Amino acid sequence: MPIYEYECxxxxxxxxxxxxxRGEEKGLVCPKCGGEDLKRLISRVAYHVSESDRLGAYDPSAPKHDSFYRDTRNIGLDAKKRAKQMGVDLGSGFEANLDKLRTDPGSVLKDKE
Ligand SMILES: [Zn+2]
Structure with a gap:
């Protein structure tokens, strides 16, 4: 499914x-002010961004929009960034759990029960 970037x-x-x-775009409004004057910036941007790019662009102190948390690929970015800054190796187990969490958020919770 394509992810598009818009500016209000x-x-x-x-x-x-x-x-x-495609029809969904017609009813789209700005999530902040409800404005309908939306301009598409780059099409399918999310498909071309690698995780290292996302990690590099990720600013832990920047305010995040709800959509940030709805994007499962952003799960774990915060932990990874901080670990990198502190020079901590999270290990392969962390990566595996993260992969699981991103593809099937329910599975990790089930494992821990
Ligand atoms: Zn707006």
Missing amino acids: GQCQLQFQQLLVS
């Missing part, structure tokens, strides 16, 4: 939106 013409908020069908 009213409040200049930039946000990413996953579109299931």
Whole structure:
């Protein structure tokens, strides 16, 4: 499913939106101010961004929009960034758990029960 990036013409908020069908774009409004004057910035941006790019661009102190947390590929970025800054090796077990968490968020919880 394509993820598109938009900028709101009213409040200049930039946000990413996953579109299931083309028709969905018509009813799209800015999540912050409800504005309908949206400009598509880059199409399918999320497909071309590798994890290391995401990690590099990730700023732990920046305010995050709800959509950040809805994007499962962002799970664990915070922990990874901090570990990297502190020089901590999280180990392969962490990576494996992260992969699981990203592909099937329920599975990790089930394992721990
Ligand atoms: Zn707006």
